[in-house]
Structure formats: structure tokens, C-alpha cells
Amino acid sequence: MVLKWDGHTHTNFCRHGSSSSMEEYLEQAIRLGFQRYTFSEHPPLPAGYIDDLPLMNQLAMKEEELPLYFDQARKAKERYEGRIETTIGLELDYLPEDPDFALRLVDKYGERLEDVVFSVHYLPGIGGNQCIDYTPETFMDKLIKYYGSMDKAAEEYYNHVEAAIEWAADLPCRKRIGHINLIEKFRLALPELDETLVTRRLNCILPKLAAAGAGVDVNTAGFRKPTCERAYVPEWFMGECLQRGIPLVFGSDSHKPEEVGSGWDWFEKTVAQASKRIGENLEKR
Numbered sequence: 001m002v003l004k005w006d007g008h009t010h011t012n013f014c015r016h017g018s019s020s021s022m023e024e025y026l027e028q029a030i031r032l033g034f035q036r037y038t039f040s041e042h043p044p045l046p047a048g049y050i051d052d053l054p055l056m057n058q059l060a061m062k063e064e065e066l067p068l069y070f071d072q073a074r075k076a077k078e079r080y081e082g083r084i085e086t087t088i089g090l091e092l093d094y095l096p097e098d099p100d101f102a103l104r105l106v107d108k109y110g111e112r113l114e115d116v117v118f119s120v121h122y123l124p125g126i127g128g129n130q131c132i133d134y135t136p137e138t139f140m141d142k143l144i145k146y147y148g149s150m151d152k153a154a155e156e157y158y159n160h161v162e163a164a165i166e167w168a169a170d171l172p173c174r175k176r177i178g179h180i181n182l183i184e185k186f187r188l189a190l191p192e193l194d195e196t197l198v199t200r201r202l203n204c205i206l207p208k209l210a211a212a213g214a215g216v217d218v219n220t221a222g223f224r225k226p227t228c229e230r231a232y233v234p235e236w237f238m239g240e241c242l243q244r245g246i247p248l249v250f251g252s253d254s255h256k257p258e259e260v261g262s263g264w265d266w267f268e269k270t271v272a273q274a275s276k277r278i279g280e281n282l283e284k285r
């Protein structure tokens with residue numbers, strides 16, 4: 001039996017999510033029978049990280065909100081003790097210029113993180129750092145035009161993912177790479193990405209994850225995006241992780257309470273099928 005755990009969720013501190021309270025999210029998780037729930041909000045970004053102030057304000061909370069986030073999360077955790085295990089975390093961006101930026105803020109407010117989802121949401125592009133998951137148009141105009149092709153942009157994305165994994169190896173808490181194939185978010189609206197490139201890069205990443213002691217956020221938000229229609233983690237990759245003992249953690253990436261747990265049935269079924277296959281292969285040997 002797999003622990004019923006939603007390990008990637010957002011809260012009222014997300015400026016591109018809903019204003020529902022943490023309690024509403026937890027109530028929904030309990031209704032669906034979840035045993036563990038992780039708050040993994042986006043922490044503040046360095047000032048001017050993106051050269052677009054209105055967009056910056058949507059992407060992350062302000063520094064003064066971080067202690068309030070921890071405070072509310074701790075209260076919710078205590079209030080729901082015995083009904084659901086709640087863990088306090090963040091979704092840290094890998095920022096190559098200053099990877100420890102958010103960790104210094106966490107230290108400043110004296111918090112100890114229980115869970116970190118570390119993600120690559122930004123790549124250098126035309127006009128500075130650009131979100132890879134904002135719109136297909138900005139991906140085209142600011143990234144594909146910068147790198148020359150979809151495949152070249154994807155190669156650079158996976159370079160950042162690899163650097164993020166190396167950096168995360170030192171984090172003193174449970175950690176997992178967020179939505180490893182986020183680069184596919186607009187796949188149905190952008191030039192086609194070479195599947196063999198994806199397979200090659202993900203295969204090279206497997207030993208790096210194992211060496212870093214990092215898990216995989218099996219992020220189902222892609223199922224909810226009409227430009228993606230698949231999870232951000234391929235099923236074959238999940239099988240490889242199971243084979244190598246790399247933890248798989250379901251993540252709904254919910255930005256509103258109704259999204260909590262969405263895609264869980266697919267996750268549970270895929271893990272069960274892959275585990276069965278591994279068991280059969282072992283018996284054959």
C-alpha cells in the first residue's frame with residue numbers, strides 16, 4: 001500500500017492561486033482519505049528577478065509574508081493533528097545566480113523545512129530571466145527565439161534540472177525535483193519536442209537523483225492543462241525510479257481546494273503496475 005500523500009500544494013499565499021484558507025485544503029484532503037499533506041508554497045524571489053513587475057507580483061509572495069506563511073501553516077498543522085499529518089515545506093526555485101537565496105530567508109525566520117520541492121521555472125531568455133510555464137506565446141517569443149529551437153531550449157532546461165539536483169543534494173530535509181517535465185506544459189501549442197531527447201536526458205538524470213538522495217514529484221497538474229494533457233513525469237520514468245529506489249511522491253500542485261488529490265487514481269495505478277512488473281522481472285532471474 002502506498003501512503004496516500006499529496007506532496008505538492010499551494011495556499012492562500014500564492015498570488016496566482018485561490019484565497020481559500022489552508023484549512024479548506026486540509027478538509028478536502030481529509031475528505032479524500034489522504035494521510036499526509038505537504039504545504040509547498042512559492043517563496044519570495046530576489047527583487048527584479050523578472051523584468052516585469054506585475055508578473056513578479058503574481059509569481060511569489062513578498063518577504064514580509066514568509067513568516068506569516070510559516071505561522072499559519074504551523075497552526076493548521078497543529079489544529080489537524082491526529083486527523084492528517086501535515087508537513088511544512090516550500091517549492092524552491094533553482095536560481096543559478098544565487099541558489100541559496102530562499103534558504104537564507106528561511107534561516108532568517110528561524111524555520112526548519114520538512115519538505116522541499118525544488119523546481120526549475122525560469123531560464124535565461126530574451127530580456128533576461130523568463131518563466132517557462134507562463135504562456136505558449138512568451139515561451140515562443142522569449143525562449144525558442146533565444147535558443148533557436150524547441151529542442152535547444154529543452155536541452156538548456158534539462159541542464160538546469162541537473163544543476164538543481166546537484167545543488168539540492170545538500171538540503172538537510174526531504175526533497176524532490178518538482179514537475180521534472182514542466183518543459184512539456186505547452187507541448188500541444190508549440191513546435192514538437194523530440195521524444196528521444198527527453199528520454200535521453202531523463203535517463204541521464206536517474207543516477208544523479210539517486211546520488212543526491214532526491215525524490216520525484218509525480219506532478220499531475222499537466223493533466224489539467226489543455227496544452228499538455230499528461231503528467232509532468234512519464235510512466236516509464238516512474239518505473240525506472242521504483243527500480244532504483246528513488247522515492248516517487250504524488251503532487252497535485254493544487255492552487256485551489258478542488259484540485260487537491262487530482263490524478264491520485266492514475267498515480268496509484270501506475271505505481272502498482274510498475275511494481276508488479278519489477279516483481280515479475282525479479283522472479284524471472
Ligand SMILES: [Zn+2]
Nearest residue numbers: 010014016042
Ligand atoms: Zn504556483
Ligand SMILES: [Zn+2]
Nearest residue numbers: 091119178179
Ligand atoms: Zn511549480
